Amino acid sequence: MVLRPFTGGDLAAMSQALLDPEVRRLTGSVHDETAEFASSTPEKDELLRDWYTTRNDQRTADLAVTIEPAARAWVRRC
Numbered sequence: 001m002v003l004r005p006f007t008g009g010d011l012a013a014m015s016q017a018l019l020d021p022e023v024r025r026l027t028g029s030v031h032d033e034t035a036e037f038a039s040s041t042p043e044k045d046e047l048l049r050d051w052y053t054t055r056n057d058q059r060t061a062d063l064a065v066t067i068e069p070a071a072r073a074w075v076r077r078c
Contacts, residue, residue, distance in 0.1 A: 003063045006052040010064055011045060014052060 006014075017023050055062040 002066050002068055004066060005056045006062060006064050008049055008053050010052055011049050015045065015048060018048070 018027075052062075
C-alpha cells in the first residue's frame with residue numbers, strides 16, 4: 001500500500017466511495033444528511049475534482065491510500 005497525494009485521476013474512485021452515506025458522514029464530506037448525493041453529475045464531478053486536486057496546496061494531510069498493481073494481483077489470489 002502507498003500513501004500519496006490525491007490527483008485528478010482519483011475522481012472515479014472517490015465518487016464511488018462517496019456514494020456510501022457512512023463514508024460521507026465519517027469524512028465530513030456532506031454536512032446535510034438529507035441532501036441528495038447519490039447520483040453523479042458533471043457539476044458534482046467538477047467540484048469533487050477541484051477539491052481533491054487542491055489538497056496538496058492545503059496545510060492538511062489528505063492522502064489517498066492506494067494498492068500498487070503487484071499487490072492487487074496478490075490480493076486477488078488470496
